[in-house]
Amino acid sequence: MVVTGLNANGFDRNTWIAGGKQGFFEEDNFTSPAYVARLDYKGVPGLRVGASFYYCVNAGSNSDKAATYSKIGSIPVRIYTADAQYINKYVTARGNIVYGNLGNSAALSGKNTQLSNLSPYSRITPIAKNAVSYAGEVGVNIRSIFNNSKIPVIYPFARYEYYNPQEKGEKRQTMDKRNQVSMWTAGLNWYALPNLVIKADYTTRKIGTSKIFGKGRYNSENEFAIGIAYIGWFIKK
Template sequence: MRKLTNLLAITLLGSCATAFAQNEETLTSAEESAEIYASGYEKFRFGGYGEMAASYMDYQWNRLTPYGSAKKSRGSISIPRFIVAFDYKFSPTWILGAEIEFEYGGTGMARELEWYSEGGEYEMEVEKGGEVALEQFHITKLIHKSFNIRAGHIIVPVGLTNAHHEPINFFGVYRPEGETTILPSTWHENGIAFFGTIGKFDYEAMLVAGLDPLGFRNTEWIASGKQGAFEIDNFTSPAVAGRINYSGVKGLRVGASAYFNRSSKNASKPQRTSGYNFDVTVLTADAQYKTKNLTARANVVYGNLSNSEKLSQINQGSTGSSGYPRTQVGKNAISYAAETGYNVGSFFNDNAPRIYPFVRYEYYNPMEKTQGKVLADKRMQISMWTAGVNYYALPNLVIKADYSNRRVGGGNYNSENMISVGIAYIGWFLTK
């Protein structure tokens, strides 16, 4: 299955040039207007996106030593994501949308290593790697430009990366690390959403399945709390989320999103969290400015978890065979980043290849602030610079290369360096 998935992804990547030459339209983001979502096809369309990446690193997996990650040369190659997308119109106003996501070649045929801190000590788990997930499966009812309804398995557009997660919407080989460390990515849940456009504003508001607090941990904050370990999600305490974008200035898009969930009632073992409120609040803001040759983006994510000290105590009481993290959890998590790139091909002529040198800065910390006796682990504090180049061989096919440097714990631990190359595509291959 894993080899078949890899072969299929590579075959589509190699054969998509004709489709891109005919159709430069990208997949629609979660909060795009009803007109955009329904345009470009009469009955159905089939497409997707994918990424392949290879990296060289000078550090080991284990960051949780007195000195940080030990120096070791190693390399990796993978298919981080391969997504198949399909939209079908039952009628002009009733639309079925679906996306199936293959992460790292599929599921069940590989094994992965996970590192985390258990009681101040380093532990590594070996478990099944890869994933096949239903990223989206929903029915949309188009009612009016200003108000429409979508129900099913939907994207939670909290944060810039979740709202615009397709690989041509960020410069680096890999997704921005800060957001994807502290928030689920791509974040998708069962629920219902209301969306539309009012003047220069696009909005989306939703009620979705909440998080399982027993999955929260020191290295990922709430990112590992997404439900899905069982066949049916707990909907006892659903989450509310929303996003709004303003596009009233040419080339500029400004957005904000929010999320709230009283997560304790969604615990997969509710007897362990009974009597406590583990409320999750996430607030984000982002902006993108784009001209013919210049692209600049910035975003910030702030999160708060109530009673994080008590949840840390509950985690540390888990047994080794439980499958749950046994780590402490931060009260506040934060991530902020900015990136900019410029098309140097424009210095030659309008027909020159689009080549974007870029630079990105990120800061993130899933334990920015802790509660009570919980000690913040400084090795969770990361400042990261990434510089590289994106070459657009076709409008929707990009070849990427970059170098990144992580400064750990304010420079008090060993730094981490990585060189990466990758190729990514996105598009609709067949429409009718």
């Protein structure tokens, strides 16, 4: 399964979540269904603001061996998201935030350490109570700003992102600071053709800090990337 979005820099970002397809010999329990609500506002030209909420009363009862987690009580899962986008001829701007809350995470961590090495579930602990990710990005259209059709369609852009799957734990849980990432990306997109984008960017990741302009206790990761993207239909509808 792939979730696809478009950056303010005009380039597709694909996030692989999981295989998404149930195996031939797999069986999914539906003891505790999840509920999702989503609301979008588009009352202003070029603006979209949205929010969503995901809730599962007891994720433990949906496991293939529900008895493993039944003695620790309910394991509720809550995921809150908010996102906004504004586009006009000069600027493309986007922002989003995802915040997750897992109930009974300390007891769940304790149970998972007792799982067999042959278990299909991850045995990595501790499992965090809270996970968070937020980002903001902006790109500008140089041609529109100077109102000159002879200038190539070039979008300089900048993006800031913070994420941490172990943002906070329950009492007596120690979270791994190496999962804490503060990241800047800056670059250019050149639309050589209406459907053809040539992209170059530089990214720096600060590991072990939540500061926007700060250095973590671990080595930073820096990379330069260049790519080409074509936007179009390969198969007729």
